[in-house]
Amino acid sequence: xxxxxxxxxxxxxxxxxxxxxxxxxxxxxxxxxxxxxxxxxxxxxxxxxxxxxxxxxxxxxxxxxxxxxxxxxxxxxxxxxxxxxxxxxxxxxxxxxxxxxxxxxxxxxxxxxxxxxxxxxxxxxxxxxxxxxxxxxxxxxxx
Numbered sequence: 532x533x534x535x536x537x538x539x540x541x542x543x544x545x546x547x548x549x550x551x552x553x554x555x556x557x558x559x560x561x562x563x564x565x566x567x568x569x570x571x572x573x574x575x576x577x578x579x580x581x582x583x584x585x586x587x588x589x590x591x592x593x594x595x596x597x598x599x600x601x602x603x604x605x606x607x608x609x610x611x612x613x614x615x616x617x618x619x620x621x622x623x624x625x626x627x628x629x630x631x632x633x634x635x636x637x638x639x640x641x642x643x644x645x646x647x648x649x650x651x652x653x654x655x656x657x658x659x660x661x662x663x664x665x666x667x668x669x670x671x672x673x674x
Contacts, residue, residue, distance in 0.1 A: 569648040576638040590643050597636040604629040 567575070580587055588596065607626050609615045641648050667673055 569652060572634075573638050573642055573648060576635060577642050580639065580642075587639055587643050590640065593636055593639050593643065597633065597640065600629065600632040600636055604633055 587593065603624070604626075606621065607624050607629055610617045610621055611626065638648065640646075641651075
């Protein structure tokens with residue numbers, strides 16, 4: 532165990548995977564850092580919902596929430612990479628956090644509708660590879 536600036540850092544291995552747990556001595560919150568598959572992430576979301584969220588919101592509510600989260604992400608993108616300037620209310624927004632919010636709600640919807648995102652992503656990647664194998668390579672606009 533290593534202690535640094537109030538953080539206790541512990542490394543351990545579970546089922547062959549390396550994890551680092553950082554626990555702040557002031558607030559006892561822990562953060563687990565590891566690579567996680569889409570399937571594992573879906574399981575973590577499901578566990579969190581059932582433990583802390585009581586139950587999933589309805590699919591239509593989650594669709595509306597997903598739209599809201601994508602809008603928040605779009606706002607940051609427009610101000611960071613587009614022509615709009617930041618407002619005071621935008622300054623505390625975090626691009627990575629907004630992307631994670633979108634991913635979270637998408638995983639909720641996948642869990643609710645029985646979609647295995649690992650399988651769906653692989654099929655989608657295969658579809659794009661077959662369809663676009665030479666399309667973009669031959670696009671002069673991309674050179």
